[in-house]
Amino acid sequence: SLQRRRCLYLHTGRACSQMVEVLLAALILVCSSVSCGSAGGYTGLPAVLGGIYSYQYGGAHSGFSGANGERAQQLDQRFYLLKLPVARAAMAVGGCLLVFPCVLILVGVLRVPWHFPARLLIESTLYLVVAVGTVPALYYFLHSPLSVYNSSVCKEREHLYQSKGYHGFWCSLHGAQIAAGLLGCMAAMAYLVSAGLAVRDYRTVHEQKQKPLQL
DSSP: OOHHHHGGGGHHHHHHHHHHHHHHHHHHHHHHHHHOOOOSSSSEEEGGGOEEEEEEOOOBOOHHHHHHHHHHHHHHHHHHHHHHHHHHHHHHHHHHHHHHHHHHHHHHHHHHHOTTTTHHHHHHHHHHHHHHHHHHHHHHHHHHHHHHHHSSHHHHHHHHHTEEEEEETSSSSHHHHHHHHHHHHHHHHHHHHHHHHHHHHHHHHHHHHHHHHHH
C-alpha cells in the first residue's frame, strides 16, 4: 500500500542519517541555549537579610554585601550581554539545522525523490553547502567568545568571585560550548554522509526508472 511504501523510507540509510542529524541539531540547540538561558551569578536578597547576595545556582550566602554585591551584579549583567549575541546566533543556526533534516525526512516519506529524482542531486548539493558552511560557523562560535573571555569585564568578574572562594567563573570556554563544537563537527560529517547517500539513491532511482524502457 501507499502508506507502507512511505513508512519504508524511514528504514533507509538516508533517513537514518537524517534522524541522526535531527538528534545532533537538537543537542547543539540545547548546548547553545546554556549561555543564553540565564545571566547567572548573584542576586540581591531582601534588605531584611542585610543586603547579602545569594548564589543563584547553589543558594549559598556569598558574603557579598554593599558595593561588592552591586559590583558583582553589574559584572554579571555586562558579561551576560557580551556573550548573548554569539549564543543567540548559535541557537538560530541550531534551529535551522534542526528544521533542515526534518523537512527532508518529510519529503522522503512523501516519495518526492521517486517522482523527481533530480531533487536528490539538489539535496546532495545542499548537504555539501551546509557541511562546508559548518566550518566557518564553528570557527566563529569557538573564536568569538575568546574576545569576551579576554575582556576586562570577564577578568574582573573572575577575580571578584575567586576572592570569595567561588570557582567555575573562569574566563575560558565552558563545557557546553565545547560540546556544541564537537557536535557541530559530528553534524558536518553526517551531512557529508547524507550527500553521498543522496547521490547513491539518485543513481538507484534513475536505474529503476530506466528498466521499463530497456524492456
